[in-house]
Amino acid sequence: xxxxxxxxxxxxxxxxxxxxxxxxxxxxxxxxxxxxxxxxxxxxxxxxxxxxxxxxxxxxxxxxxxxxxxxxxxxxxxxxxxxxxxxxxxxxxxxxxxxxxxx
Numbered sequence: 001x002x003x004x005x006x007x008x009x010x011x012x013x014x015x016x017x018x019x020x021x022x023x024x025x026x027x028x029x030x031x032x033x034x035x036x037x038x039x040x041x042x043x044x045x046x047x048x049x050x051x052x053x054x055x056x057x058x059x060x061x062x063x064x065x066x067x068x069x070x071x072x073x074x075x076x077x078x079x080x081x082x083x084x085x086x087x088x089x090x091x092x093x094x095x096x097x098x099x100x101x102x103x
Contacts, residue, residue: 003038003069005097008078011055012062013087014048021062024085028066031078038070039102055089069100 012021025043032038046063055061070078075093082091 001037001071003100004072004075004095005041005069005100006067006075006093006095008066008068008082008091008093010064010066010082010088011051011090012064013056013089014058014060014062016062016087020087021064024087025064028078028081031081032066032068032070032074035077036070036074038068038074039100040066040068042067058089061089067096069102 012024029040029043032040042065044065044067046065048060048062051059051061079091079093082088
């Protein structure tokens with residue numbers, strides 16, 4: 001099983017409370033670490049920011065950046081879970097490297 005290095009930026013509904021947001025983050029972390037035996041490298045919560053244009057009639061959004069290492073099929077499952085959640089407005093996943101080098 002070859003781990004690849006990825007980064008996903010998520011835009012959450014700003015009306016979500018902290019516990020709801022943490023529940024979603026824990027669910028995504030379980031997919032990475034337990035289901036696909038990957039590793040969560042970094043979790044950066046950027047907080048609520050103004051958006052350049054309205055998204056689903058909101059002018060603000062809560063940003064979160066996840067950096068992780070999983071096999072390629074793990075990204076597909078993670079993105080499937082993200083698409084199902086109506087409180088995640090947008091997301092972007094970028095492959096940082098084909099090989100994950102643990103520091």
